Every structure is written in C-alpha cells, then in structure tokens.
Amino acid sequence: MAEQKFKTNPFYDATKDVFKSMLDMDISELKSNGQTGQEENVKIEIALVGDLSGSTIYSFPKSTTLNIVKSLSGMETDTLDDFATSMLGEIANIISGNAVTALSGMNYKCDIKPPQITVGNSAANKDENSVDMLLHSQAGVMREHICLAKS
Amino acid sequence: MVITLWKEKYKIGIPIVDWQHKELFDRVEQFLTALRKNGNWEEKLPEVKKTLVFMQNYVVTHFANEEEYQKKIGYPDFKKHQQIHKEFTNYVMKSAHDFEQEGYKEKEIQKFAGVLLAWLINHVVATDLKMSKYVQKGGVS
Numbered sequence: 001m002a003e004q005k006f007k008t009n010p011f012y013d014a015t016k017d018v019f020k021s022m023l024d025m026d027i028s029e030l031k032s033n034g035q036t037g038q039e040e041n042v043k044i045e046i047a048l049v050g051d052l053s054g055s056t057i058y059s060f061p062k063s064t065t066l067n068i069v070k071s072l073s074g075m076e077t078d079t080l081d082d083f084a085t086s087m088l089g090e091i092a093n094i095i096s097g098n099a100v101t102a103l104s105g106m107n108y109k110c111d112i113k114p115p116q117i118t119v120g121n122s123a124a125n126k127d128e129n130s131v132d133m134l135l136h137s138q139a140g141v142m143r144e145h146i147c148l149a150k151s
Numbered sequence: 152m153v154i155t156l157w158k159e160k161y162k163i164g165i166p167i168v169d170w171q172h173k174e175l176f177d178r179v180e181q182f183l184t185a186l187r188k189n190g191n192w193e194e195k196l197p198e199v200k201k202t203l204v205f206m207q208n209y210v211v212t213h214f215a216n217e218e219e220y221q222k223k224i225g226y227p228d229f230k231k232h233q234q235i236h237k238e239f240t241n242y243v244m245k246s247a248h249d250f251e252q253e254g255y256k257e258k259e260i261q262k263f264a265g266v267l268l269a270w271l272i273n274h275v276v277a278t279d280l281k282m283s284k285y286v287q288k289g290g291v292s
Contacts, residue, residue: 021276022269024160072272074155075187082258083187086265094273 010102050110064140
C-alpha cells in the first residue's frame with residue numbers, strides 16, 4: 001500500500017489543486033467500476049522518466065471534456081476538435097508537472113514527456129504495476145491510470 | 152460564437168498586472184473569436200493572422216513589463232518566473248514561425264490555441280498568484 005502512495009497521492013493532489021485553481025471545481029475519488037462509460041474519451045498519455053519510469057494516462061469522457069472547455073473559454077461546443085483535445089492535453093501536462101514537483105519532494109527526480117493525445121473508446125490496460133483512480137468533479141468523471149515503477 | 156475569457160477571479164490584486172492580464176485575455180479572445188467562428192478557413196485566415204500577431208506581440212510586452220515589476224519589488228522567484236516566461240515565449244514564437252512556414256494549417260492553429268488558453272489561465276491563477284502573495288505579505292509597499 002505504501003508503495004502505491006507515490007503513484008496516487010502526488011497525482012490526486014495535483015489534480016485537485018489544478019481543478020480548484022483553474023476551474024473552481026472540487027475533485028473527489030469514486031469507487032472504480034473499471035470504466036468511464038460508453039462515451040468517446042480523450043485519452044492523454046504522459047510518460048515519466050528518471051527515478052520513476054512509466055506513464056500516466058488521463059481519460060476524459062466527451063461530456064467532461066466539453067464542460068471543461070466551456071468553463072475555461074465560455075464556448076459551447078459539441079465536438080471533440082483539436083482545440084478541445086489540446087486544451088485537455090495542456091491541463092494534463094500541468095497536472096503531471098505539478099505531480100513531478102511533488103515527487104521530487106519525496107526524493108524521486110523525474111521529468112515528463114510531451115502529452116500524446118488520442119480520441120476513442122479504448123481503456124488503458126491494467127496490470128500489477130498500475131493504479132486506477134476514478135475522479136469526479138462538477139465537470140463530470142475522469143480517470144487517471146498511473147503505471148510507474150522505480151527505475 | 153460568444154467567447155468570454157476574462158473572469159474577475161483571475162485578478163491577483165496588483166492593479167497594473169491585473170490591467171495587463173485583462174488586456175492579454177482580450178487579445179487572446181479576439182484571436183479565438185476569429186479562429187472559432189463558423190466559416191471557410193481561407194476566409195477566416197486574414198483575421199486569424201492579424202489577431203495572432205496582435206496577441207503574440209502583447210505576450211512579449213506583458214512578460215517584459217511583469218519582469219520589470221518583479222525586479223523593482225525584489226521578487227525572490229524572479230529568475231524562475233522569467234525562465235517560465237522565456238520558455239512560453241519561445242513556444243509562441245516557434246509556433247508562429249512554423250505556421251508561416253507550413254502555410255497556416257487550421258488543425259495546427261486550433262491545437263496551439265487550446266494549449267495557449269490553458270497555459271495562460273494556469274499561469275495567472277497559479278504562478279502569478281505567488282507573486283501577488285509575496286506582495287500582500289509585505290514584500291513591497
């Protein structure tokens with residue numbers, strides 16, 4: 001369990017802080033049912049390198065994505081276009097950057113790679129090294145799939 | 152399409168900086184309005200280019216002014232903040248250069264706009280807010 005803390009806590013705290021400061025939204029963790037529904041998802045993978053290696057995959061269902069875009073830009077849109085997906089990519093990048101700063105305080109020095117963004121229905125593959133968090137905010141649900149191991 | 156970017160919550164409590172942030176968000180809003188309105192890309196492009204340059208010039212001006220202010224107040228995180236500005240300015244300038252070289256592809260400019268907006272909002276509500284906290288703690292009169 002202690003092993004999992006370096007995987008979940010920095011990412012949960014960073015997500016909570018970024019959602020609060022940027023969107024004025026509160027984050028809470030839900031019991032995971034293994035999926036975020038049947039909606040199309042914006043999937044953002046950010047690789048970590050350094051003392052820890054692996055990646056974090058952020059999955060934002062379409063409705064959550066569009067609510068976030070609306071909250072930040074005031075724009076009503078119904079499509080997952082390049083503007084919307086890259087905005088979410090940058091938010092995931094900011095969250096990961098803040099999580100890496102917190103990890104350095106736990107003596108894990110890491111860097112992040114640029115976000116890789118895809119749109120689709122596929123879910124991240126779970127394995128023994130990964131931890132899933134299903135999160136909820138006023139924008140809707142989102143999932144973080146954290147797969148990290150000590151290098 | 153109605154775009155409203157500026158929110159009162161973005162004010163950090165330093166009037167000169169708040170005024171410039173409002174101006175910056177207004178210019179980004181003009182760029183996004185040109186970019187996101189309905190219509191043919193070729194028809195929208197002249198306005199997109201014009202507002203892109205208008206916005207990008209102000210990013211440079213605002214960052215320079217903010218850094219001058221930080222030096223004046225002896226802000227201890229000045230170097231770190233300056234580096235963040237430098238990296239983002241480089242990103243904006245490189246993007247503008249690439250758009251020109253590659254013929255202003257809509258897909259790439261839409262992607263750039265998404266990153267730009269999220270970055271700016273986070274910069275104001277997180278990084279610039281630290282400067283404000285320093286000022287409010289009595290770092291400067």
